[in-house]
Amino acid sequence: MTDQVITRARPATIIDVARAAGVAVGTVSRYLNGQPIRGGNRDRIAQVIDELGYRRNSAAASMKTNTTHIVGLLVPAVGEFHAALLDRLTRRMRQTGRAVLCYCHDTEPTSFMEGLEFFAGHRVDAVVMDGNEDLRQRLAPYIAEGMLVVLYDNDLPELSADRVFVENRRASKRLVDHVLDLGHERVAIIHGNLRDSVARDRLEGYRDALKAHGVPEHPELVVDAGWNEYRGYTCMGDLMALPNPPTAVFGANYNMSIGALRWLREHDVSIPEDISLVSFDDVPAFSVHSPGITAVGQPVDKMAEAIVSILTERLGPNGALGKRTMRIDAEITLRGSTRRLRR
């Protein structure tokens, strides 16, 4: 009986390959990087690589090239929206030979810094992130040091970065326009934390629609639920406790809409008979809800496409172009959660 191999064989290096193929390491390196090689050498090297099961050590390579083919993604949490984006992002990134390193910071400054440090230490080629007001100042030094960042979703003005945004204000206006067109005049908005540009944009869209319809804004119908499901729930309750409650509600993201929905359901307020509801963020479950929830879906695929195209340009040769900002439209899907108000 032969001895069992316990220790794992040291992976083959470029030197092993060179030796076995009878060429210099430089030649192997050139082969690996697709540079011209004499036919005979090429075949021999290819064969040896196969025999030895050689695989280039990316860490060693990046020490010379200063590129890792890894892009960092910094998100508050991997929820509905960011997960969908990540999904599209990894796929498109794959085409360009890159993968995404995911760090979620939980909206905690410490974790945020850890993430940035991790990315910087590992020399990721770029970092893609959802802006967050708390992070602005902390981010600046990294950018100054040369970190490539592309912001999406929430903006952090004044930072030197590329940007990919959704036309939140416009989509939001459209959603509320729809409700207003149906004759509603008391439409409430449950919005997110106003430190986030996305929350402000969606609120502005709401106001735009009101103005366009000549409907006055009622401050008591504008409530802040901080993007949070539970607060969406309580806000919905507050709204309904008003002497003159709204006839329609706009939940400015998935979580808050779910919270609102939960409150309405628990209190037997039916949609759309008793109240109309529209939501920012669309999910499959909204379409099978009874009634279906009218919502605007985030254009995650287009966002991912935009992000990757920016990255590709910037990480390619002559990537020193000016910073870019791209804005993408979001589609609204009409379903049965709103009804026409009798006059």
Add this chain to the structure above:
Amino acid sequence: MTDQVITRARPATIIDVARAAGVAVGTVSRYLNGQPIRGGNRDRIAQVIDELGYRRNSAAASMKTNTTHIVGLLVPAVGEFHAALLDRLTRRMRQTGRAVLCYCHDTEPTSFMEGLEFFAGHRVDAVVMDGNEDLRQRLAPYIAEGMLVVLYDNDLPELSADRVFVENRRASKRLVDHVLDLGHERVAIIHGNLRDSVARDRLEGYRDALKAHGVPEHPELVVDAGWNEYRGYTCMGDLMALPNPPTAVFGANYNMSIGALRWLREHDVSIPEDISLVSFDDVPAFSVHSPGITAVGQPVDKMAEAIVSILTERLGPNGALGKRTMRIDAEITLRGSTRRLRR
């Protein structure tokens, strides 16, 4: 007016730090790695590091240490379930100073190989993945080469890996038990691709429940929708077209349940009056659905915890223990989507 600095300063290296602090690089390295250092040196080094904005180059470090603090995650797609797991995983990983590199392979062998190559080339410390029959043979060589893998969700028997699974069979049985307890006798299952162990387990659980209740299995009520929403939709239609349609349906994952739900909704079949429905996979939207959908939620948090604890042990000192398999129970939440059948 001073010249504007165009070129980015080369990041400080450990040599710069050593020089500025007047000590040897070895000393700085020891400081960086938390080894004992004389007080005076410690402070000086700390200060210099701060002044120079020095940051350890992880790539260089990993060339010596052979560890990157990066764990690869290979998933078919970042949907509901995997996203939730990723969320928990990144958080727990963070505690151990690691981040997760995400690659999604779309169930395509080519992409799968690319992912493995990427991980291997980048020398990730370990790879966490959802098993998939197509990948078994391709994975084996990597494991033989020493790749550390932990499997979750679907099993790939015989591979040398750690494993973290959900008690799919048991949870599934409980779900069907519940329906059977209510007096149903024609309960259908819309299951996933049976090449996946998870699909087989959930189907077995269904059968266990049938047997336990002395209810015969009707082959026409067992349909394969390959995990897919659209096929969940068509299968639901097929089921309802049966001469003797089921009085209850079990959707074996989120996608298929949504598909089934959509069919029922479009054809005005109401739940639970006309048919009862239960689902594997739970989402917030299920709880606000009318009626609420009875479902079993995946224990993603516990899974992440298990995965990280395995990783921590194995990547720590003396990580050569035997492979482990952990099984985690899933909880079922009763809501209103089932009703008692009158006898």
Add this chain to the structure above:
DNA sequence: GTGAAAGCGCTAACAC
């Protein structure tokens, strides 16, 4: 085209 050789930034062994 190709070989030889100089590093990239770090850790670990070794003497002191």
Add this chain to the structure above:
DNA sequence: GTGTTAGCGCTTTCAC
């Protein structure tokens, strides 16, 4: 404890 030094595996001059 600390300094010195030999690599880790690769890319990239530079001659030829």
